[in-house]
Amino acid sequence: xxxxxxxxxxxxxxxxxxxxxxxxxxxxxxxxxxxxxxxxxxxxxxxxxxxxxxxxxxxxxxxxxxxxxxxxxxxxxxxxxxxxxxxxxxxxxxxxxxxxxxxxxxxxxxxxxx
Amino acid sequence: xxxxxxxxxxxxxxxxxxxxxxxxxxxxxxxxxxxxxxxxxxxxxxxxxxxxxxxxxxxxxxxxxxxxxxxxxxxxxxxxxxxxxxxxxxxxxxxxxxxxxxxxxxxxxxxxxx
Numbered sequence: 439x440x441x442x443x444x445x446x447x448x449x450x451x452x453x454x455x456x457x458x459x460x461x462x463x464x465x466x467x468x469x470x471x472x473x474x475x476x477x478x479x480x481x482x483x484x485x486x487x488x489x490x491x492x493x494x495x496x497x498x499x500x501x502x503x504x505x506x507x508x509x510x511x512x513x514x515x516x517x518x519x520x521x522x523x524x525x526x527x528x529x530x531x532x533x534x535x536x537x538x539x540x541x542x543x544x545x546x547x548x549x550x551x552x
Numbered sequence: 553x554x555x556x557x558x559x560x561x562x563x564x565x566x567x568x569x570x571x572x573x574x575x576x577x578x579x580x581x582x583x584x585x586x587x588x589x590x591x592x593x594x595x596x597x598x599x600x601x602x603x604x605x606x607x608x609x610x611x612x613x614x615x616x617x618x619x620x621x622x623x624x625x626x627x628x629x630x631x632x633x634x635x636x637x638x639x640x641x642x643x644x645x646x647x648x649x650x651x652x653x654x655x656x657x658x659x660x661x662x663x664x665x666x
Contacts, residue, residue, distance in 0.1 A: 442595070469652050478561070480642060480658040481596075496653070528595055537646045538584040538603040541654060543595035 441465070442544035444529050450550045457516040459547050461529030468534035470512035471541065472496075472504065475526040484527075487512055488534060519551045554579035554645050558657035566665055567635055573628040573660045575617075575643030585626040586644040586654065587617055596642065602626065613637075638664045 445460040463470065469488050473481040473496075483496030485504040493504050501523060505513045512531075516523055526548050532541040557576045565571045577583065584603050588596040600611040607619040617628045626643060640661050644654040 471653070473656075478658055480558075481654075481656040483653060483655075486653055530596075532652050534652065537652050538601065539652055540598050540601070541652065543588075543597070545593075545595040 442529055442531055442542050444527075444544040444547045446547050447545065448548045448550075450552060451516075451519050453520060453551055455516075455519050455551075457519050457549065457551075459514040459516075459527055459529070459549070461512045461514070461544060462510050463512075463529075463531040463542070464510065465531065465533075465542070466509065467531040467542075468509070469532045469539075469541075470506065471530040471532075472502075472512065472514045473528045473530065474498065475528055475546070481528065484514065516549075519549075521551050523549065524551045525549060554583060554647060554655050556643050556645050556655055556657035558643055558660050560660050561658065562661045562663065564663045564665060565633055568632050570631050571629065571633050571637075571662065573641050573643075573662065575626045575628065575657060577624050577626065577643075577645045579624075579645060579647065581647060584646045585617075585619060586646070587611075587615070587626070587628050588642045588644060588656075590640045590642065590659075592639070599628075599641070633662070633664050635664050635666065637662060 442463045472484040486494045487506045503515045529544040586601045587599040589599045602619045610616045643657040
């Protein structure tokens, strides 16, 4: 089974802090994603990476950056956390080459910024 | 750009009753369609997907969805729900041509009552 592991399930951070959300997948997938989930808004794509050191902005990249130094690991960085970034963050991965490939999700990281 | 509309934010239903969760999409090009399910405090899991061929696709736990190109719909149905089907259901679309990025609807909360 594919496993996407997010290192922290629940985090509480202060406004202005730098926050790292870490994600690891064990299936050698080329694609990795960070989504944000908010009630009534569904999931929105923050960033997408299709290879090591390669990244592409999603629909809501403002206030976020990402890092992919190794194929299995994809990090989401909040440079200066703000209260409007309080949300559930979901990491995902998939094989490349076909838009119909299944995307596999981690269990999510609940971030509260106070 | 593509978009996905899930008109029903909540659907309450009694156990053993039938249910339909509605999904409409808009896209000027061919798409792949997905239904994902999210159980409480978990990430998303693929329920079923339409890639090509038969317009009726089924999941292993009794759900089915029918791709209707003329109505740009991909409604999810189950003839008899169980209490364990209580979850949030997300419809998503991926464009053909690579990239594997999903655009999600806002989700439908299915609550099955005894």
